[in-house]
Amino acid sequence: MKVAIIGIGLIGGSIAKDLRSSGFAKSIIGVEANPIHGEVALEKGLVNELMSLDNAIESSDILILSTPVEVSKLLLPQILDSIGNKLVIDVCSTKKSITSLVEKHINRGQYVAAHPMSGTEYSGPMAAVDGLFINKTNIICEKEKSKDDVLKLALSLFDTLQMKTSFMESDEHDVHAANVSHLSHISSFALALSVLEIEKENPEDIKIMAAGGFRSTVRLAKSDARTWEDILLDNSVNVLTALNVYEKKLKKFKEALITQDKNKLNLLIQESNKIGPIVDAIAKSAEEK
Amino acid sequence: MKVAIIGIGLIGGSIAKDLRSSGFAKSIIGVEANPIHGEVALEKGLVNELMSLDNAIESSDILILSTPVEVSKLLLPQILDSIGNKLVIDVCSTKKSITSLVEKHINRGQYVAAHPMSGTEYSGPMAAVDGLFINKTNIICEKEKSKDDVLKLALSLFDTLQMKTSFMESDEHDVHAANVSHLSHISSFALALSVLEIEKENPEDIKIMAAGGFRSTVRLAKSDARTWEDILLDNSVNVLTALNVYEKKLKKFKEALITQDKNKLNLLIQESNKIGPIVDAIAKSAEEK
Numbered sequence: 001m002k003v004a005i006i007g008i009g010l011i012g013g014s015i016a017k018d019l020r021s022s023g024f025a026k027s028i029i030g031v032e033a034n035p036i037h038g039e040v041a042l043e044k045g046l047v048n049e050l051m052s053l054d055n056a057i058e059s060s061d062i063l064i065l066s067t068p069v070e071v072s073k074l075l076l077p078q079i080l081d082s083i084g085n086k087l088v089i090d091v092c093s094t095k096k097s098i099t100s101l102v103e104k105h106i107n108r109g110q111y112v113a114a115h116p117m118s119g120t121e122y123s124g125p126m127a128a129v130d131g132l133f134i135n136k137t138n139i140i141c142e143k144e145k146s147k148d149d150v151l152k153l154a155l156s157l158f159d160t161l162q163m164k165t166s167f168m169e170s171d172e173h174d175v176h177a178a179n180v181s182h183l184s185h186i187s188s189f190a191l192a193l194s195v196l197e198i199e200k201e202n203p204e205d206i207k208i209m210a211a212g213g214f215r216s217t218v219r220l221a222k223s224d225a226r227t228w229e230d231i232l233l234d235n236s237v238n239v240l241t242a243l244n245v246y247e248k249k250l251k252k253f254k255e256a257l258i259t260q261d262k263n264k265l266n267l268l269i270q271e272s273n274k275i276g277p278i279v280d281a282i283a284k285s286a287e288e289k
Numbered sequence: 290m291k292v293a294i295i296g297i298g299l300i301g302g303s304i305a306k307d308l309r310s311s312g313f314a315k316s317i318i319g320v321e322a323n324p325i326h327g328e329v330a331l332e333k334g335l336v337n338e339l340m341s342l343d344n345a346i347e348s349s350d351i352l353i354l355s356t357p358v359e360v361s362k363l364l365l366p367q368i369l370d371s372i373g374n375k376l377v378i379d380v381c382s383t384k385k386s387i388t389s390l391v392e393k394h395i396n397r398g399q400y401v402a403a404h405p406m407s408g409t410e411y412s413g414p415m416a417a418v419d420g421l422f423i424n425k426t427n428i429i430c431e432k433e434k435s436k437d438d439v440l441k442l443a444l445s446l447f448d449t450l451q452m453k454t455s456f457m458e459s460d461e462h463d464v465h466a467a468n469v470s471h472l473s474h475i476s477s478f479a480l481a482l483s484v485l486e487i488e489k490e491n492p493e494d495i496k497i498m499a500a501g502g503f504r505s506t507v508r509l510a511k512s513d514a515r516t517w518e519d520i521l522l523d524n525s526v527n528v529l530t531a532l533n534v535y536e537k538k539l540k541k542f543k544e545a546l547i548t549q550d551k552n553k554l555n556l557l558i559q560e561s562n563k564i565g566p567i568v569d570a571i572a573k574s575a576e577e578k
Contacts, residue, residue: 117500121565137497166497179487180498184506187480189557190538191473192564198468198534203567208426208455209469210571211406216505217473222565225558229551236546243543245487247536249479254532257525262518268478269514275481276410276511278492282499 004029004060006053006075008041009227010119011091012066013128015161016046021130024160031056032125033071041125057082062157065090069230073098080107087150089114089157093177094234095141095170109147112154115139115173116163117181123224131162135285138163141170178238183246185220185228186239192221293318293349295342295364297330298516299408300380301355302417304450305335310419313449320345321414322360330414346371351446354379358519362387369396376439378403378446382466383523384430384459398436401443404428404462405452406470412513420451424574427452430459467527472535474509474517475528481510 003025005012019025030047032038041047053075057063063079065072069092079088080102089112092098099113118136120127138158143151158165168176195218199206232239256265292314294301308314319336321327330336342364346352352368354361358381368377369391378401381387388402407425409416427447432440447454457465484507488495521528545554 117498119500119502121502136500139497176488176491176494176498179484180495180503181500183483184480184503186539186542187476188506189561190535190542191476192561193538193541193557194472194531194535195468196560196563197538198531199465202465205465206469206567207571207574208428209406209465210568211408211425211470213408213410213509214469214473215568215571216508217477218564218568219505220502221561222568223558223562225555225562228558229554232542232546232554233549233551236549240543240546242483242487243539243546246479246483247539249482249486250475250532250536250539252482253475253479253521254529257521257529257532260522260525262522265518265521266514268482269512269517271485272478272481272510273512273514274485275507278495279499279504279507279511282496282504285496 001025001062002027002029002060004031004051004056004063005047006031006056006063006065007067007071008032008037008046008125008128009066009224010123010127011116011132012064013041013044013046013125014130014132015064015066015091015116016041017128017130018133018161019157022160024157029056029060033067037125044125044128046125046128053079054082057086061086062153063088065092068227069094069098069234071230073101076102076111077105080105080111083107083110086110087112087153089154091116093181093231095139095173097234099142099145099170103145108145110150112143112146112151113141113170114154114158115141115177116158116161118163121219121222123227133158133161133163136163138165139173140165140167141173143167174235175238178235178242182232182235182239183242185223186232186243187246188218188220189223191218290314290351291316291318291349293320293340293345293352294336295320295345295352295354296356296360297321297326297335297414297417298355299412299414299416300405300421301353302330302333302335302414303407303419303421304353304355304380304405305330306417306419307422307450308446311449313446318345318349322356326414333414333417335414335417342367343371346375350375351442352377354381357516358383358387358523360519362390365391365400366394369394369400372396372399375399376401376442378443380405382470382520384428384462386523388431388434388459392434397434399439401432401435401440402430402459403443403447404430404466405447405450407452410508410511412516422447422450422452425452427454428457428462429454430457430462432456463524464527467524467531471521471524471528472531474512475521475532476535477507477509478512480507
């Protein structure tokens with residue numbers, strides 16, 4: 001099987017690694033707009049060769065679109081125009097706008113809308129790692145719009161990556177993604193900005209004072225701006241709804257601090273502790289082989 | 290050396306483990322208000338025996354006060370009243386109010402105000418672990434108010450825990466702690482509360498959608514309510530200042546999303562990325578042996 005990966009970054013590059021090492025892909029074609037990333041992808045052996053998009057469509061059996069959301073929205077209709085009976089999968093972190101865009105496309109059946117939920121705070125082909133997706137969740141949206149054999153091939157690809165696939169509607173996916181993933185990113189970006197601003201006279205003191213807790217909470221603030229501007233804007237309605245709830249919760253902490261209400265503060269923290277068993281269950285399931 | 294630990298939780302219990310395994314303490318006396326925690330501490334071998342506070346002061350060479358801030362503020366003056374020429378160290382996460390409280394105490398010189406900056410999101414003696422403090426930062430405040438030999442003994446204790454000690458004034462400590470550590474906790478508590486509220490109809494969907502990023506950002510929301518209500522209230526002025534900056538940063542994200550300002554969003558994320566090298570330097574230093 002020849003697989004073309006359009007956008008060889010953290011996700012595209014890590015998919016390339018696993019598809020090749022597993023034998024699923026005999027050869028990987030890379031399509032990459034950034035010449036430096038293309039070179040790294042070749043040097044790291046993530047791809048066998050680089051091609052133009054047109055040649056990649058021509059030469060491959062499966063296309064994986066792993067570019068920022070706005071680029072994917074631009075390329076997907078073009079790819080579908082000349083897809084023939086091949087499979088194209090997008091792996092964007094938002095699903096409603098991209099699926100709506102090609103809803104009526106004559107070749108919609110050749111397309112599978114996926115969101116393999118794994119990543120790190122790093123980006124680019126240099127960040128690609130083996131086994132990034134093992135035991136992680138993959139969401140496939142609007143599966144009934146993909147042809148049966150096309151969906152089956154996509155599932156076998158995600159099985160090869162050792163992912164657990166769940167099915168959802170696109171709008172449902174985007175609401176949950178805003179609440180769980182996108183809100184976390186904004187809370188982390190804002191935390192980084194706050195600490196950098198407050199401690200701007202003494203950045204060295206951040207190093208002295210920051211223990212593991214701070215590192216963990218602010219980790220996502222290292223995420224790639226190009227990728228995340230697209231995700232947040234594309235899902236802005238749902239993200240803004242989540243952000244409003246977040247602001248209200250922060251206000252409750254402020255009120256408890258201003259009024260020195262020990263009991264209220266205790267109850268707020270105890271209530272937030274309920275995330276513990278949920279998070280522990282996720283961690284356990286991610287470790288399961 | 291006989292060391293009495295008042296409050297055998299995550300911090301007190303972990304200190305007990307390392308002081309004993311290193312041979313620094315020949316024996317550890319536990320003082321514990323919670324009878325279940327006392328029993329666990331004995332069973333886990335964290336302490337050799339349990340005693341009342343008065344007997345512990347009588348029987349030990351060094352006292353370590355590792356109770357919640359408000360309890361420590363209650364006990365420290367009592368301990369200093371009958372400390373003789375022994376050493377007492379408090380390990381509270383806030384330092385201004387407790388040091389002010391005993392500023393004029395006749396035995397102030399026997400006291401060292403410390404903040405060993407390490408921990409996990411778990412609490413109680415069952416959470417005590419070996420080597421919790423290795424290569425972590427310890428802050429000692431107002432060192433000139435501790436007698437030289439008393440300070441020296443405290444430093445040898447923190448050296449035994451393999452900590453890197455820095456010196457600061459108490460108010461300076463509390464400002465930095467609010468910005469870096471306490472704000473992280475509130476951002477994480479509020480994130481947990483938001484996700485729990487928004488997803489209350491479908492808590493199972495949190496498990497499906499939450500990847501490593503969410504787990505990392507929300508980890509501190511598991512922190513103990515009893516411990517954190519005291520820390521946040523005791524440091525509320527500095528925490529509120531930090532929280533106001535945090536709210537302003539969140540507002541910038543909201544504005545960029547509402548106006549669909551791609552460029553502004555990109556700049557905000559790029560600016561927040563600057564925390565990356567700082568956090569990486571901390572991680573590297575924490576790993577160094």
